[in-house]
Amino acid sequence: MLYLAEMEVHIPESWSEEKIADYIARERETSQKWQKSGKWVYLWRVAGQYANVSVIEAESPEEFHQIVSSLPLFPYMTIKVKSLCKHPNAVRETLL
Amino acid sequence: MLYLAEMEVHIPESWSEEKIADYIARERETSQKWQKSGKWVYLWRVAGQYANVSVIEAESPEEFHQIVSSLPLFPYMTIKVKSLCKHPNAVRETLL
Amino acid sequence: MLYLAEMEVHIPESWSEEKIADYIARERETSQKWQKSGKWVYLWRVAGQYANVSVIEAESPEEFHQIVSSLPLFPYMTIKVKSLCKHPNAVRETLL
Amino acid sequence: MLYLAEMEVHIPESWSEEKIADYIARERETSQKWQKSGKWVYLWRVAGQYANVSVIEAESPEEFHQIVSSLPLFPYMTIKVKSLCKHPNAVRETLL
Amino acid sequence: MLYLAEMEVHIPESWSEEKIADYIARERETSQKWQKSGKWVYLWRVAGQYANVSVIEAESPEEFHQIVSSLPLFPYMTIKVKSLCKHPNAVRETLL
Amino acid sequence: MLYLAEMEVHIPESWSEEKIADYIARERETSQKWQKSGKWVYLWRVAGQYANVSVIEAESPEEFHQIVSSLPLFPYMTIKVKSLCKHPNAVRETLL
Amino acid sequence: MLYLAEMEVHIPESWSEEKIADYIARERETSQKWQKSGKWVYLWRVAGQYANVSVIEAESPEEFHQIVSSLPLFPYMTIKVKSLCKHPNAVRETLL
Amino acid sequence: MLYLAEMEVHIPESWSEEKIADYIARERETSQKWQKSGKWVYLWRVAGQYANVSVIEAESPEEFHQIVSSLPLFPYMTIKVKSLCKHPNAVRETLL
Amino acid sequence: MLYLAEMEVHIPESWSEEKIADYIARERETSQKWQKSGKWVYLWRVAGQYANVSVIEAESPEEFHQIVSSLPLFPYMTIKVKSLCKHPNAVRETLL
Amino acid sequence: MLYLAEMEVHIPESWSEEKIADYIARERETSQKWQKSGKWVYLWRVAGQYANVSVIEAESPEEFHQIVSSLPLFPYMTIKVKSLCKHPNAVRETLL
Numbered sequence: 005m006l007y008l009a010e011m012e013v014h015i016p017e018s019w020s021e022e023k024i025a026d027y028i029a030r031e032r033e034t035s036q037k038w039q040k041s042g043k044w045v046y047l048w049r050v051a052g053q054y055a056n057v058s059v060i061e062a063e064s065p066e067e068f069h070q071i072v073s074s075l076p077l078f079p080y081m082t083i084k085v086k087s088l089c090k091h092p093n094a095v096r097e098t099l100l
Numbered sequence: 101m102l103y104l105a106e107m108e109v110h111i112p113e114s115w116s117e118e119k120i121a122d123y124i125a126r127e128r129e130t131s132q133k134w135q136k137s138g139k140w141v142y143l144w145r146v147a148g149q150y151a152n153v154s155v156i157e158a159e160s161p162e163e164f165h166q167i168v169s170s171l172p173l174f175p176y177m178t179i180k181v182k183s184l185c186k187h188p189n190a191v192r193e194t195l196l
Numbered sequence: 197m198l199y200l201a202e203m204e205v206h207i208p209e210s211w212s213e214e215k216i217a218d219y220i221a222r223e224r225e226t227s228q229k230w231q232k233s234g235k236w237v238y239l240w241r242v243a244g245q246y247a248n249v250s251v252i253e254a255e256s257p258e259e260f261h262q263i264v265s266s267l268p269l270f271p272y273m274t275i276k277v278k279s280l281c282k283h284p285n286a287v288r289e290t291l292l
Numbered sequence: 293m294l295y296l297a298e299m300e301v302h303i304p305e306s307w308s309e310e311k312i313a314d315y316i317a318r319e320r321e322t323s324q325k326w327q328k329s330g331k332w333v334y335l336w337r338v339a340g341q342y343a344n345v346s347v348i349e350a351e352s353p354e355e356f357h358q359i360v361s362s363l364p365l366f367p368y369m370t371i372k373v374k375s376l377c378k379h380p381n382a383v384r385e386t387l388l
Numbered sequence: 389m390l391y392l393a394e395m396e397v398h399i400p401e402s403w404s405e406e407k408i409a410d411y412i413a414r415e416r417e418t419s420q421k422w423q424k425s426g427k428w429v430y431l432w433r434v435a436g437q438y439a440n441v442s443v444i445e446a447e448s449p450e451e452f453h454q455i456v457s458s459l460p461l462f463p464y465m466t467i468k469v470k471s472l473c474k475h476p477n478a479v480r481e482t483l484l
Numbered sequence: 485m486l487y488l489a490e491m492e493v494h495i496p497e498s499w500s501e502e503k504i505a506d507y508i509a510r511e512r513e514t515s516q517k518w519q520k521s522g523k524w525v526y527l528w529r530v531a532g533q534y535a536n537v538s539v540i541e542a543e544s545p546e547e548f549h550q551i552v553s554s555l556p557l558f559p560y561m562t563i564k565v566k567s568l569c570k571h572p573n574a575v576r577e578t579l580l
Numbered sequence: 581m582l583y584l585a586e587m588e589v590h591i592p593e594s595w596s597e598e599k600i601a602d603y604i605a606r607e608r609e610t611s612q613k614w615q616k617s618g619k620w621v622y623l624w625r626v627a628g629q630y631a632n633v634s635v636i637e638a639e640s641p642e643e644f645h646q647i648v649s650s651l652p653l654f655p656y657m658t659i660k661v662k663s664l665c666k667h668p669n670a671v672r673e674t675l676l
Numbered sequence: 677m678l679y680l681a682e683m684e685v686h687i688p689e690s691w692s693e694e695k696i697a698d699y700i701a702r703e704r705e706t707s708q709k710w711q712k713s714g715k716w717v718y719l720w721r722v723a724g725q726y727a728n729v730s731v732i733e734a735e736s737p738e739e740f741h742q743i744v745s746s747l748p749l750f751p752y753m754t755i756k757v758k759s760l761c762k763h764p765n766a767v768r769e770t771l772l
Numbered sequence: 773m774l775y776l777a778e779m780e781v782h783i784p785e786s787w788s789e790e791k792i793a794d795y796i797a798r799e800r801e802t803s804q805k806w807q808k809s810g811k812w813v814y815l816w817r818v819a820g821q822y823a824n825v826s827v828i829e830a831e832s833p834e835e836f837h838q839i840v841s842s843l844p845l846f847p848y849m850t851i852k853v854k855s856l857c858k859h860p861n862a863v864r865e866t867l868l
Numbered sequence: 869m870l871y872l873a874e875m876e877v878h879i880p881e882s883w884s885e886e887k888i889a890d891y892i893a894r895e896r897e898t899s900q901k902w903q904k905s906g907k908w909v910y911l912w913r914v915a916g917q918y919a920n921v922s923v924i925e926a927e928s929p930e931e932f933h934q935i936v937s938s939l940p941l942f943p944y945m946t947i948k949v950k951s952l953c954k955h956p957n958a959v960r961e962t963l964l
Contacts, residue, residue: 005197005257006144007279008153009340015943016305017880032189039191046195048102048184051929052873052936052949056187057104065197065281065339072340079303085340087199087279088144089257091152093128095135099142101869101929103951105724111271112689113208147257148201148264148277161723161869161953168724175687181724183871183951185929198336200345207463209400224381231383238387240294240376243449244393244456244469248379249296280336283344285320287327291334293389293449295471297532304497353389353473353531360532367495373532375391375471377449390528392537399655401592416573423575430579432486432568435641436585436648436661440571441488472528475536477512479519483526485581485641487663489820496785545581545665545819552820559783565820567583567663569641582816584825591751593688608861615863622867624774624856627737628681628744628757632859633776664816667824669800671807675814677773677833678912679855680921704957711959718963720870720952728955729872737773737857759775759855760912761833763920765896767903771910777916784881833915840916847879853916 005061006045006088006099007068011081012055030076038071045099061099101157102184102195103164107177108151126172134167141195157195197253198280198291199260203273204247222268230263237291253291293349294333294376294387295356299369300343318364326359333387349387389445390429390472390483391452395465396439414460422455429483445483485541486525486568486579487548491561492535510556518551525579541579581637582664582675583644587657588631606652614647621675637675677733678760678771679740683753684727702748710743717771733771773829774856774867775836779849780823798844806839813867829867869925870952870963871932875945876919894940902935909963925963 015024038044038060046059062068072078111120134140134156142155158164168174207216230236230252238251254260264270303312326332326348334347350356360366399408422428422444430443446452456462495504518524518540526539542548552558591600614620614636622635638644648654687696710716710732718731734740744750783792806812806828814827830836840846879888902908902924910923926932936942 007340008144017882017944018305035189036191039189046192047187047190048104049187049933050949051183051185051933051951052871053947054937054943057182057184065279068279069281069337069339073342079342080305083341085279085338086153087147087257087260087277087339088153089147089261091143091145093131093135094143095132096142103724113210113272114689145261146277147261147279148199149275150265150271161951164951165721165723165953169726175726176689179725181722181951183723183929183932183949185933200336209402209464227381228383231381238384239379239382240296241379241453242469243375243377243453243471244391245467246457246463249374249376278345279339280345281339283335283337285323285327286335287324288334295532306497353471356471357473357529357531361534367534368497371533373471373530375449375452375469375531377453392528401594401656419573420575423573430576431571431574432488433571433645434661435567435569435645435663436583437659438649438655441566441568470537471531472537473531475527475529477515477519478527479516480526487820498785545663548663549665549817549819553822559822560785563821565663565818567641567644567661567819569645584816593690593752611861612863615861622864623859623862624776625741625859626757627741627759627855627857628679629755630745630751633854633856662825663819664825665819667815667817669803669807670815671804672814680912707957708959711957718960719955719958720872721955723951723953729950729952737855740855741857757855758921759833759836759853759915760921761837761915763911763913765899765903766911767900768910775916786881837913837915841918847918848881851917853914855915 005064005068007060007062008086008088009058009060009072010050010055010084011058011072012053012083013077014080014082015077016080027076034075038074043067043071059099101160101164103156103158104182104184105154105156105168106146106151106180107154107168108149108179109173110176110178111173112176123172130171134170139163139167155195197256197260199252199254200278200280201250201252201264202242202247202276203250203264204245204275205269206272206274207269208272219268226267230266235259235263251291293352293356295348295350296374296376297346297348297360298338298343298372299346299360300341300371301365302368302370303365304368315364322363326362331355331359347387389448389452391444391446392470392472393442393444393456394434394439394468395442395456396437396467397461398464398466399461400464411460418459422458427451427455443483485544485548487540487542488566488568489538489540489552490530490535490564491538491552492533492563493557494560494562495557496560507556514555518554523547523551539579581640581644583636583638584662584664585634585636585648586626586631586660587634587648588629588659589653590656590658591653592656603652610651614650619643619647635675677736677740679732679734680758680760681730681732681744682722682727682756683730683744684725684755685749686752686754687749688752699748706747710746715739715743731771773832773836775828775830776854776856777826777828777840778818778823778852779826779840780821780851781845782848782850783845784848795844802843806842811835811839827867869928869932871924871926872950872952873922873924873936874914874919874948875922875936876917876947877941878944878946879941880944891940898939902938907931907935923963 035047039047043062044058044060048057050057060068060071062071131143135143139158140154140156144153146153156164156167158167231239235254236250236252240249242249252260252263254263327335331350332346332348336345338345348356348359423431427446428442428444432441434441444452444455446455515527519527523542524538524540528537530537540548540551542551611623615623619638620634620636624633626633636644636647638647707719711719715734716730716732720729722729732740732743734743803815807815811830812826812828816825818825828836828839830839899911903911907926908922908924912921914921924932924935926935
């Protein structure tokens, strides 16, 4: 099942530059692990904003939540979630 | 260049069932023409809502506007647009 | 998989009382068919509003969309959807 | 009487990891005490968000407030409340 | 149990003056019946707006919904509802 | 003249428990002083939220502002204000 | 007592040009009657919008409501109201 | 003085295609008259939406309002206005 | 040219009482300097809120910005701005 | 391709005056570098607010993001982005 997640990052203002760099490195690592597993299908930057749009294919809502909440910056993000399904007008067979 | 468009449809309450059916048929035709051209990459239904999420790859903002505004229901949709670009953590080479 | 759907009804002002009564009767019939199937688990009225809160257990996002969009008043509702999953602090075994 | 409560948690950025762990442990304990009492009927995680949806059956608005405000993280949550009642189309006899 | 209801009226633009006058007369009658019963405790106009603020004391969420939904203009109002309870700093014994 | 004020409290996260307890005690004292004077007519808790709904009868907008702004937590509250007046359908003679 | 009212006009789309002209003429007449009485102190157009900002000095909330609701277009306006009082830093003696 | 105006068009659903075409033709004519005068400096389409962004240089707020309100579709647009001024970091001498 | 500015103050929670008192004193001084110059025409408190409504008459958008941004609390305020112009129904000759 | 970006700055309250001055100096330097390159076409102050409106001409969404995210204050800004294209009624040949 497919989810669209829009994540907006809010780094706490009190964090040192080292702490920020550490979080960003671990965020990258976690995100790429899920991308390489094939479950995190797309990861795009929203042009001009500290935000991303992601397409995630999970086996269940639990797995989707596990993926998103494993991100080190998860507690510092505003996330909008849409559960997607096949559109009657869609012609592609893949990714719904 | 890649755009994410979220379209929510609001059919005018005064339309007859024939008019609605006609618009929906032409909407389908137009949307599928663009999908087959390869420019309208994904078209998903938002589960539980009269809305879709679309990923469109256009050569310019003009072409993107041309695609979306060619839909017969364009004047009756609320559309949110995000211009997308490559995310530094992305591992896929295709679609940015 | 479990969904929470909050539906707010907006009857078109031009409808005759007969048309409204007909829609409400068919709405009731459709909603009760799904409830009896066991998929529409809960249907509550929001006190003081022309709105309901529903808990729906579907096999897929497609089935959830099929249930909600089969309601005759679907095109005249504003619907908010939340995909639910098990909470780490939950003690009940049923319904997640 | 039945309430639907949607709780979104905002952990203060200045809290140490120990303080966070302590609050989360006490939150779990309090929430499970109310669930075991039968008053906190359902506790679900919203997939992809640091938020929950809860169904609480209380004897009065005072008791509902007592339950929610006994949570250690209560002052750090944004909470939306809906008072629920029986829907004319509902077929289930339990939980309204 | 006490509810605060804020009701904003939106008369359909297509209604004739006769129809509007008829609805307003019946609205008045229904509202006064509930006030005289003692259940609709306060009814105030919001200065400068086509809206009211009401305090309603009902025996249950069902009765509260029955009162509000019995108003002829119910389908044409936007209603915000708050369930009220005793405040720890309150000194009055009546009305919570 | 009558005002409806909805106050939502946001305690700063940096405050010590002593400071919070001190503010809450002084808040109680101030609020009860105004209630006993007869000007702060009603004070209700919104069930499930760190918020109250108040009905205040003042001689002027200045006095209303004096009452609300005398609360020690005034700078840490989000307050919505409605100026109330007599409703043409109201049957009670007191409190408008 | 002083009120700030921001009024946004929404002319129903079904109205004929004659009906619109008639309403606008009567609106002008009513508004100028109140301005000449000295109670409607200022009436400004918001540049670029079909909206106005008004400063009204009334003897009571009832009188303020009477003034605003006497406008023929009152049922077709979205109105935001602020009750004003003297600012501690104000140096002018007039109009608070 | 410079204004930024974002205009979103909402064509009434009851208009015939002839009426729409007539309004759009007159809209074009009016907009181009102001552009040729040099006062309406830029007119851009927002990609994917029935909306425009305009930069207008007027001698006064009155003239700005005159320009915008002369558009035949003015009563059917939602317009957001920002008054602009020179930015301390700006390097261009023209257009502020 | 006339502007309506609504300013809402958000004092940082970390400020000491001395720092707050110092800012408030300088705010008062700056605001009164502009009022005495005749440019800051009205300054009102919004009853029940830590907010003001101001009417400012400036020679240009630059001067308006200079006035507002000279306030010591300017970086800690949420400000809504409306550019005003003469209303066709206005009868007063002064202040537009 | 052309973008409209509206940037609202939120300086962290904990920053010292030196840190603020340093950021503002580097912000100025970065912004002027892009303006001189011809890519940041316009930079305007929104009158009365700590915000700017910018028109940026980039070769791709990636370049647009590179420009905006190179600003030292980028993590502390709320940014609204609109992708612009040629309007059918536009008469100017330059900047679309």
